[in-house]
Amino acid sequence: MNGLDGxxxxxxxxxxxxxxxxxxxxxxxxxxxxxLRGSIYLTLQWLVGWLAPQKPLRSFPPFATxxxxxxxxxxxxxxxxxEITSTKLxxxxxxxxxxxxxxxxAIVQTAFxxxxxEAARIDExxxxxxxxxxxxxxxxxxxxxxxxxxxxxxxxVKVFLMFPK
Numbered sequence: 001m002n003g004l005d006g007x008x009x010x011x012x013x014x015x016x017x018x019x020x021x022x023x024x025x026x027x028x029x030x031x032x033x034x035x036l037r038g039s040i041y042l043t044l045q046w047l048v049g050w051l052a053p054q055k056p057l058r059s060f061p062p063f064a065t066x067x068x069x070x071x072x073x074x075x076x077x078x079x080x081x082x083e084i085t086s087t088k089l090x091x092x093x094x095x096x097x098x099x100x101x102x103x104x105x106a107i108v109q110t111a112f113x114x115x116x117x118e119a120a121r122i123d124e125x126x127x128x129x130x131x132x133x134x135x136x137x138x139x140x141x142x143x144x145x146x147x148x149x150x151x152x153x154x155x156x157v158k159v160f161l162m163f164p165k
Contacts, residue, residue, distance in 0.1 A: 060100055060103065061099055061100070063096070064092070064095065064096070065092055067084065067089060067092055068092060068093070068096055072144055072147045072149075073143070073144075075089060075146075075147045076139070076143060076144050076145060076146065076147050077139075079122075079126075079145065079146040079147065080126075080139060080145075082126065085119075085123045085146075086119040086120075086122045086123050086126075086145075086146030086147075086148075087116065087119040087120050087123050089119070089146065089147070089148060090115050090116055090119040090148045091116070093148045094112050094115070094116075097110070097150075107150060115148060119146065119148070122145060122146045123146075125137070126146075
């Protein structure tokens with residue numbers, strides 16, 4: 001009852017079936033991987049989402065004015081044409097931050113009073129007769145004069161106390 005190589009016949013039989021199972025398993029994995037290359041990730045993502053459902057996304061309130069959607073360059077042009085004041089624009093952005101920040105928690109430190117003071121100074125500066133003729137206030141030298149911005153806390157800003165004593 002020995003095989004041709006001297007081993008018992010039933011061992012060869014078991015090894016043959018074992019080899020077949022291994023080869024078929026590897027082939028199956030390769031074929032499935034090639035056919036469903038990105039789908040496995042999507043299936044796992046769906047399964048995880050199904051097992052642990054996410055909270056529904058909160059929607060943002062609509063913009064109160066179209067100025068909040070405009071690019072900074074356009075806002076700067078409107079300020080220079082005196083179609084809107086810097087103070088009014090800063091107030092609109094502060095109102096939007098107060099409205100939306102509880103939903104996203106993006107702004108940790110605020111300097112609203114300082115922003116309003118600077119906007120008022122810019123508005124006063126623009127009322128001077130020399131503003132339009134002075135080259136240091138030109139659009140080339142100060143293209144975004146009067147436009148409000150936000151900065152992340154990793155950018156050192158003089159207004160914020162970054163490193164407490």
